[in-house]
Amino acid sequence: MQLQISVCIPTKNEEKNLGSCLSSLRNEFDDVWVVDSGSTDGTIKIAKEFGAKTANFQWNGEFPKKRNWALRNLNFVHPWVLFLDADESVTPLFIQELHQIIPHTQNVGFWLSYTNYFMNRELLHGDPMRKLALFRRDAGEYEQIPEFGWSSLDMEIHEHPVLQGMVGVLKSKIEHRDYRGLQHYIAKHNEYSLWEAKRFLWLKSAEASKWSELTPRQRFKYRNLDKWWLSHLYFWGAVLIKRGFLDGRYGWNFACLKRRYFQEIRLKIIELRDPKAVG
Numbered sequence: 001m002q003l004q005i006s007v008c009i010p011t012k013n014e015e016k017n018l019g020s021c022l023s024s025l026r027n028e029f030d031d032v033w034v035v036d037s038g039s040t041d042g043t044i045k046i047a048k049e050f051g052a053k054t055a056n057f058q059w060n061g062e063f064p065k066k067r068n069w070a071l072r073n074l075n076f077v078h079p080w081v082l083f084l085d086a087d088e089s090v091t092p093l094f095i096q097e098l099h100q101i102i103p104h105t106q107n108v109g110f111w112l113s114y115t116n117y118f119m120n121r122e123l124l125h126g127d128p129m130r131k132l133a134l135f136r137r138d139a140g141e142y143e144q145i146p147e148f149g150w151s152s153l154d155m156e157i158h159e160h161p162v163l164q165g166m167v168g169v170l171k172s173k174i175e176h177r178d179y180r181g182l183q184h185y186i187a188k189h190n191e192y193s194l195w196e197a198k199r200f201l202w203l204k205s206a207e208a209s210k211w212s213e214l215t216p217r218q219r220f221k222y223r224n225l226d227k228w229w230l231s232h233l234y235f236w237g238a239v240l241i242k243r244g245f246l247d248g249r250y251g252w253n254f255a256c257l258k259r260r261y262f263q264e265i266r267l268k269i270i271e272l273r274d275p276k277a278v279g
Helices: 019-026 043-049 065-073 092-104 180-202 207-214 216-224 230-241 244-273
Strands: 005-011 032-036 053-056 080-083 109-118 120-125 127-137 141-142 161-163 167-176
Touching: 005 019, 019 032, 019 043, 032 043, 032 065, 032 230, 053 167, 065 141, 080 180, 092 167, 120 244, 127 161, 127 167, 180 216, 180 244, 230 244
Parallel strands: 005 032, 005 080, 032 053, 109 167
Antiparallel strands: 080 127, 109 120, 109 127, 141 161
């Protein structure tokens, strides 16, 4: 019996990743959508070859962004939606757990965990990746951030769903493996760091209700993104406390790039507050 779950995959120029993602969904999911932002490579061709439905999304700089737009506009067949990035693939164990849990659950959503790869090496330790990426369509949507033109990212990146109801945790992991290389990874995080800096400054003046929508981890991060010690706390926490050193040089280098990411956010906050302070 196929799973009563629709799948939504936001894309833009994902021809190197999308085939692996879609291949992992075969025979289990009968409602798969690829929501594309004007790809100029073979993304749409690959989606159609795998029988996925496609939709075009052009962001106008206002709410909603891509995932919320999909929730509001696409005719998903099933009450549950699984949001996958093109560089993520479900595993047989994950599918088996869905079959066991979803038909009987009282939860409206689930936190998912991921097996992370860096430079084509699986990282078994370090800071784990988690996302609230599986939930009922009628339970809520991704948090709304009034970006007022300060973001060029058309998809919810660090926003999380705000749901009404109980949320559980699935044990089986999804594979997160980006085949576009280190150059793309660094360029992507350069964009993310500016978004984080601008969101930090917005939250500083936001009403209390916006802070209450954040997870405890998010609240800690956004209260301290401008602190010099945060990048080092992340680094040594990932390397020592979460044993990233056991992944050898790949775990060490991954943690180094994450430390650099937090340092870049802090410097961009300083620059946004006072353009004369950096440079």
